[in-house]
Amino acid sequence: MESKSSSAAFRAFCSQHGLAATHQRQILFEVVQEMEGHPSPEEIYARVRRRIPSISLATVYKNLHLFVESGIVGEVSLHHGSLRIETNRTAHHHLVCRGCKSITDLDEKSFRLEMEHDHISAAFQVERYSIEVVGLCPACKKE
Amino acid sequence: MESKSSSAAFRAFCSQHGLAATHQRQILFEVVQEMEGHPSPEEIYARVRRRIPSISLATVYKNLHLFVESGIVGEVSLHHGSLRIETNRTAHHHLVCRGCKSITDLDEKSFRLEMEHDHISAAFQVERYSIEVVGLCPACKKE
DNA sequence: TGACAGACGATAATAGTTATCTTCTAATAG
DNA sequence: CTATTAGAAGATAACTATTATCGTCTGTCA
Ligand SMILES: [Mn+2]
Ligand SMILES: [Mn+2]
Ligand SMILES: [Zn+2]
Ligand SMILES: [Zn+2]
Numbered sequence: 001m002e003s004k005s006s007s008a009a010f011r012a013f014c015s016q017h018g019l020a021a022t023h024q025r026q027i028l029f030e031v032v033q034e035m036e037g038h039p040s041p042e043e044i045y046a047r048v049r050r051r052i053p054s055i056s057l058a059t060v061y062k063n064l065h066l067f068v069e070s071g072i073v074g075e076v077s078l079h080h081g082s083l084r085i086e087t088n089r090t091a092h093h094h095l096v097c098r099g100c101k102s103i104t105d106l107d108e109k110s111f112r113l114e115m116e117h118d119h120i121s122a123a124f125q126v127e128r129y130s131i132e133v134v135g136l137c138p139a140c141k142k143e
Numbered sequence: 144m145e146s147k148s149s150s151a152a153f154r155a156f157c158s159q160h161g162l163a164a165t166h167q168r169q170i171l172f173e174v175v176q177e178m179e180g181h182p183s184p185e186e187i188y189a190r191v192r193r194r195i196p197s198i199s200l201a202t203v204y205k206n207l208h209l210f211v212e213s214g215i216v217g218e219v220s221l222h223h224g225s226l227r228i229e230t231n232r233t234a235h236h237h238l239v240c241r242g243c244k245s246i247t248d249l250d251e252k253s254f255r256l257e258m259e260h261d262h263i264s265a266a267f268q269v270e271r272y273s274i275e276v277v278g279l280c281p282a283c284k285k286e
Numbered sequence: 287t288g289a290c291a292g293a294c295g296a297t298a299a300t301a302g303t304t305a306t307c308t309t310c311t312a313a314t315a316g
Numbered sequence: 317c318t319a320t321t322a323g324a325a326g327a328t329a330a331c332t333a334t335t336a337t338c339g340t341c342t343g344t345c346a
Contacts, residue, residue: 020312022324038227038246041302056326061303063324064228074229076237076246077220077273081303082333084181085207086217094219095263098270103181103219110262113274119253120238123281127241130275131256132220138266163343165293184333199295204334206293224334225302 006030017070027051028063029072038076077132093131099140106133149173160213170194171206172215181219220275236274242283249276 010029014021031047032039039047045060067073078096088105095104111131120126153172157164174190175182182190188203210216221239223246231248238247254274263269 020323022312024325032228032230035228035230038229040223040225040227042225044228054326056328058304058327059325064226068228074232076223076227076229077275079223079226080183080219082183082185083207083222084183084219085175085178085187085211086181086219087175087178089217095267097267107262110259112257114255115276116253119250120276121281123284124238124240125279125284126276127278129277130220131272132275133258133263133269133272135270136268138264141266141268163292165343167294197295199297201296201335202294 006033013070013072017066019066024048024052024055024059025063027055028060029067032064032067032073078134091128093133095133095135097137097140098134099136099143102137106131149176156213156215160209162209167191167195167198167202168206170198171203172210175207175210175216221277234271236276238276238278240280240283241277242279242286245280249274 007026010026011021013019013029014025019025028044028048031051032044035044035047041057041061041064044064045055045057048055048060064073068075078098078101080101084103091108093106093108093111095106096102113129113131115129117126150169153169154164156162156172157168162168171187171191174194175187178187178190184200184204184207187207188198188200191198191203207216211218221241221244223244227246234251236249236251236254238249239245256272256274258272260269
């Protein structure tokens with residue numbers, strides 16, 4: 001029944017997004033949901049291969065993108081593909097478009113942040129914090 | 144005199160960090176400081192090449208890393224090399240070590256954030272925000 | 287004015303990701 | 317229960333980003 005409800009959730013997900021309910025897709029769906037932390041595509045691929053040794057890495061990437069688009073999984077900060085240098089050395093934050101990945105500076109004074117340091121291990125040496133406001137820019141909104 | 148003071152700043156920077164004051168390093172130093180926004184290494188390389196056509200991309204990368212380490216430039220969110228999937232769908236934030244790049248979840252309730260939406264163009268459709276607390280984990284602190 | 291550590295350039299190697307193309311299969315109309 | 321077909325999977329080539337290697341060169345300092 002665990003597998004039954006999980007399978008039902010998967011089928012619901014697929015029909016909502018107009019996707020075929022394939023075996024590979026289902027295993028990936030299950031594996032991603034049972035993994036903890038912030039795995040890379042390679043790590044997910046390694047796990048899925050234990051259940052479908054013949055699966056292709058490309059299939060994993062393609063479906064992860066679909067899952068991210070559908071919101072069933074997220075992305076730990078937006079992946080820009082390459083290193084981005086910050087030349088503005090004043091304290092500030094960012095507005096990031098998840099469509100075109102454009103980055104806009106936001107003045108620090110637009111935010112008032114209170115942090116309860118108690119929740120962060122005293123052994124961790126905090127140097128700074130940054131806030132990313134994520135969404136869609138005007139151009140990407142009308143895709 | 145502009146070049147003189149900038150050159151003095153560069154020399155001070157190099158001696159503080161035990162680096163040789165080379166021509167390539169100086170041009171890169173200047174170019175990075177006059178660029179705006181959040182350029183990629185390739186974009187910086189293109190700019191530096193206008194002044195030193197023979198410079199190598201590897202030199203640009205090596206020096207950008209040195210500049211980031213020294214804090215003279217920053218990084219727009221930490222670069223993890225690959226996409227990282229977020230499997231935790233509850234609202235939360237992250238503690239990130241700039242040494243080993245480990246990512247730890249932080250409960251949303253550890254923060255109280257007030258945003259002045261007025262400062263964000265109404266045309267930008269905000270979907271979520273995430274806070275990254277950056278620093279050094281215990282293991283990396285004693286490098 | 288050397289000696290030499292460290293910097294540079296060229297380029298090979300590796301990692302991450304995407305594109306292409308062929309084969310296969312889930313969905314579904316008959 | 318077939319036959320049809322759009323979309324999915326697999327194999328793999330291609331590409332982009334980044335790092336490593338290594339021979340040569342040069343800034344630094346005695
Ligand atoms: Mn910025
Ligand atoms: Mn997380
Ligand atoms: Zn956009
Ligand atoms: Zn660390």
